[in-house]
Amino acid sequence: MEILEAFDLTGGLRAAAALAGCDHKTVAHYVALRDAGLSPEERPRRAMAIDPFLDKIEEWVDHSQGLIRADVAHDKLVAMGFGGSERTTRRAVAAAKKSWRSGHRRVFRPWVAEPGLWLQFDWGQGPTVAGRPTLLFCAWLAWSRFRVVLPTWDRTLPTLLGCLDATLRVIGGAPTYALTDNEKTVTVEHVARVPIRHPDVVAAGRHYGMTIRTCVPADPQSKGGAEATVRIAKADLVPTEANLLDAYAPFAELAQACRDFCEQVNARPHRVTGQVPAELLVEERARLHVLPAQPVAIAFGLTRRVGWDSTISVEGVRYSVPHHHIDERVWVRWCGEELVVTVIDEAGPVEIARHGRGQRGRPQIRDEHYPSDHPGGRALPGDRTPRAANPAEAAFLAIGDGAAAWLTEAAASGAARVRSKMAEAVAFAKLHGSVAVDQALGTAALAGRFADADLAAILTHQQHGPNGPPTRATETHSLQPGTAGWSGFGATNPGGEK
Known part of the structure; x- marks a missing residue:
């Protein structure tokens, strides 16, 4: 720029060269580039030894969909007579890949969510509780960014429906769509890349007036929100060396931690919207559908009535349930080798007991399911508790x-x-x-x-209390009575009497 400024000031090549401190031919070169409309920083490309092989490199990049490695391409070029270095080949392959991707890049349209329209949910690996791995059901409303995180033991269809019902009752309504991943509990199979829905999931969505849809594979616009919710929940709830969290002893402690996490993230401004999700949820509830009074009961298994001994009978085996559910109707289902007992109340489906598979004549009884006023949590035959009759x-x-x-x-x-x-x-x-x-x-x-x-x-x-300090046996004194008291027996006193 100093050279061109000096030329515009003087109008002569040699005078400009004297002012800029360079040769007059250099001044003539940059003036000619500017007059031709070219950048002074551009340099003409020199011929290289790899130029005769560029067409072949482009052919390999296109045939491999931009996945061929530079070292593989270099070996092929050496076999064809190329004598250049591998560094030259890497530069040529990188340029060919960049050119190929510019014409084959996938373009994503930004997804603008509407209030009351979309609910997204996904699963994440939770912490280990009592030696068993747990799962985190993570859901969020796409418009208000309101999050719900629920811990579970499994990700079966009944558990999914229970978490979905609990989520809808937390947010206070049902949106038009629920978007999730293509799991077997939601999508049975794909035919011509069209997902076939699970019939029980379709029935559950019809019960709530909500359509269940699945994400397009590798689509960040539809999967990004749910995956971000899972990532944030795992970072704050799963104990790692980064967050220095302690392990969860009971499952109830993990459930409380999930509730505290939801209260925290829903009460602070979101990074994208700049507003508090809990406040936006109040506006979005006006667009949500009214929930039915009874939650969906499909896929929760069979019903059993709890007997007076706080047990249910499944396949001839008795299993205990918490005593405050006596004479109530509960749902039972098998999850692998475990029997899951669920009760449906006003808050939705709630798991109340889980037992391993038992055998006939060997009931599965847990002490914590009975009142604590009995020894060991249960009364032995013949035990009586004193009760006043008068x-x-x-x-x-x-x-x-x-x-x-x-x-x-x-x-x-x-x-x-x-x-x-x-x-x-x-x-x-x-x-x-x-x-x-x-x-x-x-x-x-x-x-x-x-x-x-x-x-x-x-x-x-x-x-x-005792008279005097207590007497204790030592190395020099024994608690055994001695015979010292008999030493004067039969002796004559000073008066001459025995």
Whole structure:
């Protein structure tokens, strides 16, 4: 630019060369390029040794759909008589690939979502809980960017329908379309690249007034949103060295972590829209369809009624369920070698129990399904819990747990005059307080002391304690009684008497 500026100022080649500090021929060269409308930075391409082989390189690139490697092309050229370096071949192959891709590049049209129209969902690998891998069901509304993440044990069709129902009830309605990947639970097969829908999925979509559609393979516009939701959820929920999360002990802890994650991401502005997804969801709900009162029950298996013993019978084997579902109708299905028990309530399908396959005569019973007031979570045959039948028994049992333990142990040991001793304990409770008497009764139950004066002796011992410090056996002293007291037996005293 200094050369051209000097030429425009002086109008002569030699004068411009003197001002710019270069040869006048250089000034003439750049002036000629500018007059011809060419860039001064362009250089004419020199002939290269690979020029006779460029047509063959382009043929190989086109035949391989732009996938041929430069080292393979170089070996072919050497066999054809090329004597250049591999670096020259790599540059020529790269230029040919760039030219080929410019004419075969796939063009994507930006997908502009509409409110109330699209819901996307996908699956991601979750953390390991109690030695078992889990899965994360990740869904999001394409317009408001509202996310829902649910943990599951499997990705079967009933689990998918349960997660879909729970998601729709969280967002407060059903959109027009639900877009997902081509899995066997959604797409049975492809015929001429046309996906054939699973009939149960079609029936579930008809139940909610929603059409289930699947993504086009390798289409970032339709798959990008759901895959981004899965990636973000895994980064924040799956323990790794990057996020320093602790492992989840129970499954309920993972479920709570998913709820906390959804509250966090839905309450902060989204990077693309710049608005809070929870606030946009309020606007989008006006475009969503009203959900049916009852969730879809298809593919949840068979129904069973929970008996009075909090069990159900499947194929002649009894399986326990939580006791608060007694006399209710539940759904059971087999998932591999596991029996999954589901209940459908106002919140949608909820898994309440999961058992391994049992055998006849060997019921599958879990202690946590029964009230905790029984030893080990279940009552043994013949066990009785003390319950008052009259005011005197009520006054005794009101002393505390020690009174109930004393009565149980005294009855088992066949103690006599139990009622009079209970009345005595009630009288002691009025004098010494229920706490002290309850402790004394508990001690008596542990020690097996049910005689008439045992309770009074234990109370006295608790109130006054032992006389002096306790005596303990050591290396120099034994607790065995000695014979030192007999040393003066039979000796004569100073008065002459024995």
